[in-house]
């Protein structure tokens with residue numbers, strides 16, 4: 001019997017994440033019958049390749065969704081707020097990479113390795129979590145299940161691709177300008193990003209945290225369905241193109257040794273442990289880039305609290321942190337006959 005195929009749309013197809021969504025749909029052999037690529041009017045006339053054919057990009061309008069079964073959105077929160085409900089009303093299952101609906105109690109916030117069941121209760125829209133949250137909860141899920149987590153202190157080292165195509169370009173141009181002895185120009189970021197870093201991702205809020213930091217805080221509790229977990233995040237932009245890194249210190253409810261944690265993580269879905277630090281065996285972004293796994297290393301006891309663990313977590317922010325997680329949600333719905 002022929003395999004069922006689906007009419008799929010990618011909204012924001014020309015962007016850093018949208019581009020990757022198209023590639024990941026092809027690489028992971030998602031059963032696409034027909035692919036519709038949507039972006040702004042500026043992109044009409046562009047073509048993108050998918051499975052050997054060139055597909056024209058169309059302008060996103062209210063009428064773009066007739067006949068579509070699943071739409072992957074990554075064109076920013078404003079576009080999602082307007083068009084995701086329109087698509088959902090047209091019967092499309094929307095998997096939305098923006099932050100527009102993540103904390104909406106009626107919208108599931110899903111990482112397939114962590115809370116796949118949550119997706120099944122959707123009413124048209126499923127939210128893809130923030131990139132930094134995704135890799136953190138994939139790494140912490142086996143520990144949360146085994147011993148419970150009371151508190152997480154996390155510092156991130158985030159790649160510029162998370163800001164989009166223009167930020168990738170800004171880092172490239174600044175590096176070239178500085179190497180050539182020219183004054184670097186700044187457009188996207190509040191400071192020069194080449195050869196620099198800054199603890200500023202999203203706007204700052206009244207409580208002193210940035211929006212990105214509060215996303216990690218709020219989304220973690222929602223995904224784990226555990227209102228008790230406390231999170232203190234510091235999110236930092238660094239001059240790396242692809243791959244976010246995170247330093248985690250966690251306090252668990254029951255004790256767990258570093259070797260027990262290493263063993264649990266070693267068999268956790270979507271996780272690869274690289275933990276031979278003396279010989280340079282720890283996760284690094286240039287190795288994580290281009291893959292869908294979450295890499296964990298430097299697993300050790302944190303002696304500053306009673307039940308403490310420290311670790312280092314790296315993943316490709318555009319793939320596992322965005323595009324691949326969205327495609328995996330769609331795959332899971334197909335596997336369960338829900339698409």
Ligand code: A2P
Nearest residue numbers: 012013014015016039040042043060075164165
């Ligand atoms: P476009 O390339 O036509 O501007 P990134 O985050 O990498 O900057 O990508 C943003 C994505 O969102 C792009 O695909 C961009 O399309 C899309 N986008 C931005 N504004 C709109 C809009 N008004 N309507 C549809 N797509 C949009």
